Amino acid sequence: xxxxxxxxxxxxxxxxxxxxxxxxxxxxxxxxxxxxxxxxxxxxxxxxxxxxxxxxxxxxxxxxxxxxxxxxxxxxxxxxxxxxxxxxxxxxxxxxxxxxxxxxxxxxxxxxxxxxxxxxxxxxxxxxxxxxxxxxxxxxxxxxxxxxxxxxxxxxxxxxxxxxxxxxxxxxxxxxxxxxxxxxxxxxxxxxxxxxxxxxxxxxxxxxxxxxxxxxxxxxxxxxxxxxxxxxxxxxxxxxxxxxxxxxxxxxxxxxxxxxxxxxxxxxxxxxxxxxxxxxxxxxxxxxxxxxxxxxxxxxxxxxxxxxxxxxxxxxxxxxxxxxxxxxxxxxxxxxxxxxxxxxxxxxxxxxxxxxxxxxxxxxxxxxxxxxxxxxxxxxxxxxxxxxxxxxxxxxxxxxxxxxxxxxxxxxxxxxxxxxxxxxxxxxxxxxxxxxxxxxxxxxxxxxxxxxxxxxxxxxxxxxxxxxxxxxxxxxxxxxxxxxxxxxxxxxxxxxxxxxxxxxxxxxxxxxxxxx
Numbered sequence: 080x081x082x083x084x085x086x087x088x089x090x091x092x093x094x095x096x097x098x099x100x101x102x103x104x105x106x107x108x109x110x111x112x113x114x115x116x117x118x119x120x121x122x123x124x125x126x127x128x129x130x131x132x133x134x135x136x137x138x139x140x141x142x143x144x145x146x147x148x149x150x151x152x153x154x155x156x157x158x159x160x161x162x163x164x165x166x167x168x169x170x171x172x173x174x175x176x177x178x179x180x181x182x183x184x185x186x187x188x189x190x191x192x193x194x195x196x197x198x199x200x201x202x203x204x205x206x207x208x209x210x211x212x213x214x215x216x217x218x219x220x221x222x223x224x225x226x227x228x229x230x231x232x233x234x235x236x237x238x239x240x241x242x243x244x245x246x247x248x249x250x251x252x253x254x255x256x257x258x259x260x261x262x263x264x265x266x267x268x269x270x271x272x273x274x275x276x277x278x279x280x281x282x283x284x285x286x287x288x289x290x291x292x293x294x295x296x297x298x299x300x301x302x303x304x305x306x307x308x309x310x311x312x313x314x315x316x317x318x319x320x321x322x323x324x325x326x327x328x329x330x331x332x333x334x335x336x337x338x339x340x341x342x343x344x345x346x347x348x349x350x351x352x353x354x355x356x357x358x359x360x361x362x363x364x365x366x367x368x369x370x371x372x373x374x375x376x377x378x379x380x381x382x383x384x385x386x387x388x389x390x391x392x393x394x395x396x397x398x399x400x401x402x403x404x405x406x407x408x409x410x411x412x413x414x415x416x417x418x419x420x421x422x423x424x425x426x427x428x429x430x431x432x433x434x435x436x437x438x439x440x441x442x443x444x445x446x447x448x449x450x451x452x453x454x455x456x457x458x459x460x461x462x463x464x465x466x467x468x469x470x471x472x473x474x475x476x477x478x479x480x481x482x483x484x485x486x487x488x489x490x491x492x493x494x495x496x497x498x499x500x501x502x503x504x505x506x507x508x509x510x511x512x513x514x515x516x517x518x519x520x521x522x523x524x525x526x527x528x529x530x531x532x533x534x535x536x537x538x539x540x541x542x543x544x545x546x547x548x549x550x551x552x553x554x555x556x557x558x559x560x561x562x563x564x565x566x567x568x569x570x571x572x573x574x575x576x577x578x579x580x581x582x583x584x585x586x587x588x589x590x591x592x593x594x595x
Contacts, residue, residue, distance in 0.1 A: 094189035094584035096181075114349050116356040118278045123343045123364025125285040126424025128371055131336020132292070133414045134213035136376050137393030140385040144329035145313040145321055148385075149376055151329035156369040158330075158540055159337040161533030162491040163365045164514045165498045167358035170344050171512035172501070174353035178344040179494045180432055184439075186501045189584055190574075195493050196436050197570035201486035203342075203429035204467060207263070207422055211471040212236065214418035215259035216392050221411045234258045237473040238558075259471035266422045267464025270430060273453040277427060284420035291413025292371060295394060295406065296378045302401045303381030313385075318550060319543050328543040334487060336372075339421065340365040341491075342428035358512045426467065430460045440588070441578035485544050485563070488537040495533035499526060 114122075140148040169182045180199060184192035219234045235254045270277060315322025343360040347353040379388075382397045390396055394414060398407035434456040437446030446459035498514060502525050518527035548559045582588065 094582065095187070096184045096584065112349055112351055113275055114278060114346055114356075115351055116359055118282065119343050119346060119350060119356050119360030120363050120367075121282050121285045122278070122346065122424055122427075123340045123360050124289070124367055125281045125420040126339030126342045126428070127337060127364060127368040127421075128285075128288060128292070129210055129213075129336070129339070129418050129421030131333050132372050132375050133217065133392070133394060133418060134209075135333050135336055136372075136379060137388035137390055137396070139329035139332045140376075140380060141387070141389035142329075143320060143325040143332065145310070145325070145385045146308045146380045147312040147326050148329050148333075148380070149373055150326050151333060152369065152372045152376060154327065154330040154536075155334045155337055155540070156365070156372075158334065158488075158533065158536035159340065159365055159491070160362075161529050161536060162494055163340055163362050164529045165495045165533055166341065166344050166361050167512045168498055168510055168514050169494065169501070170347065170357040170361065171354050172508060172510045174347050174350075174357065178341065178428070178432060179490055179497070180435060182497050182501075183493060186497045186504065189441075189579075189582060191493070193436075193441055193570070193574050193578060195490055196432060196441070197566075197573075198486045198490040198493070199432050200429060201566055202490055203425050203432065204463065204470070205486065207425045207429065207467045208470040208474060210418055210421045210425060211259040211263050211467065212256065212475075213392075214262050214415060214422060215256050215471070217395065217411055217414040217418060218258050218262065220392050220395055221408075221415050224408055224411060229258065236471070236475050238475050256472040260468040262419065262422065263426075263464055263468035263471055266419065266426055267460055267468075269423065270426055270460050270464075271450065271453060271455055271457045273455055277423060281420050281423060284416050284423075288413045288417025288420065289371065291409055291417070292375050295398070295410055296374055298403065298406055299378040299382055299397065299401065303378060305381065307381050307384050319547065324543070327539060328547070331488075331540045331543045334540045337365065337368065339424055340368070342424045345428040345431040348431070354511050426460070426463065429463055430456050433459045433463065438583075440581040440583050441574065443577075485541055488540040488544075492534045492537035495530035495537070498530040502527065 136148065139151060140146070144151050166179075169179075173182055173185055175181045178199065180192050180196035183195040215234050219229045222229055232252075232254045234256055236256050236259075237254050238251055269280060312323065312326070313321040315324060319325055319328035340361050343364065344357060346360075347357055350356050375394075379394060379397050383393070383400055388396065392411070392414065394410050395407060398410050401407075433442070433446045435447075436442050437444050437456075437459065446462070447456060448458045449455065450457040501508070502518075506525070514527055514529040516528040518525050518531075520526070548563070551557075552560050579585065
């Protein structure tokens with residue numbers, strides 16, 4: 080007999096979970112509830128402040144926006160802020176693990192949840208790869224500073240874009256980014272060890288890397304040459320290179336750098352007071368990180384002409400140009416350690432999303448197996464650690480950054496839509512936190528101002544990326560499109576031939592109102 084709290088989905092109706100179901104499942108995960116509001120805030124800051132400022136700022140400025148990349152950061156931040164408010168409402172209403180995946184399961188059913196979950200795995204997985212690639216660049220620079228030279232073939236990926244080809248040509252060689260692989264495996268080991276150790280490590284690293292960035296701004300302020308900021312918006316060269324279009328192209332490139340705030344929402348099962356603290360962590364970390372990004376980028380572009388910043392370690396370039404040896408060393412150390420915390424936060428978030436999806440049996444249950452001593456999803460963490468490490472060693476950041484931004488924008492848009500859907504479906508559900516600015520009602524359907532703007536901005540972020548992929552395809556480089564199609568096809572096949580059959584929501588797997 081089926082429980083009233085978890086009705087059997089009739090016919091072809093969406094398999095939709097109730098809040099009571101998800102809450103009960105969250106309590107059965109076996110994770111420790113140890114995270115405070117401050118630790119959640121620091122997870123958000125630690126996961127966000129990283130590749131966006133240490134790596135992608137230089138590429139975005141040199142290739143697309145010039146000094147106006149400052150506006151690109153604000154555009155990307157605005158898009159994320161609308162999503163952050165939407166996350167805040169959903170997290171306070173549904174204090175469960177799984178982030179947007181779980182919210183979609185409650186609101187729109189299993190197919191929507193799987194789509195969101197698959198996008199989140201793309202977002203986190205490729206974000207980790209991009210961050211590990213940037214970490215490799217800074218670590219190599221640090222080792223070189225202390226007299227240890229790493230051969231190029233040991234810190235460059237197997238596939239590399241041909242310089243000057245605008246991403247339309249690739250080269251393959253006997254290269255393998257062993258530094259990035261080693262960093263990924265180190266973070267994997269730390270995550271397996273437990274959430275308390277992870278949170279303590281993250282707190283220490285956040286203070287170190289933010290402190291180094293503030294030191295860079297203070298010392299670098301005196302080395303600013305205002306003429307480097309002019310022209311603020313370089314003349315357009317077509318294909319989203321500079322001009323106003325370049326601002327939005329750069330924003331879409333660095334969009335994924337803000338995705339770290341979303342990692343906070345995956346920690347609900349390990350937060351002491353998720354209803355209050357998760358929204359604070361999400362919105363607070365986004366605001367703090369935006370201020371840091373814009374301030375550091377302004378100083379960086381004032382020191383170095385934007386044309387010279389298409390490198391893996393732009394802030395290190397600035398310190399070398401200042402001829403400040405001790406600051407260069409500190410920045411390189413801070414970036415190397417700081418990117419470790421970003422990698423840590425992203426891999427943590429991915430492992431928790433995998434844990435939740437595995438608990439629902441949409442993927443093999445090995446991903447939700449909890450270590451008896453450390454109380455962490457250890458096997459799933461090791462598997463994704465190995466996959467991310469191998470991707471870092473072989474795939475170039477230039478290709479994967481666009482893919483992750485597409486995944487991020489798509490997942491964010493669905494989160495915003497979920498707020499609208501849930502408000503119309505269950506308007507009486509208690510919501511401790513609500514999106515601001517209200518909304519309008521069209522023929523009885525409530526459309527929130529903030530979630531609607533979030534969806535619109537996510538579309539703006541996605542358009543230049545898709546246009547660039549088409550340009551690469553017509554120019555002879557089908558790799559980005561092929562990777563995206565393979566990933567989407569793999570997700571579809573996995574759900575049809577495995578997830579739908581093994582799901583705990585499948586009628587044959589539900590016995591007497593309980594989940595097998």
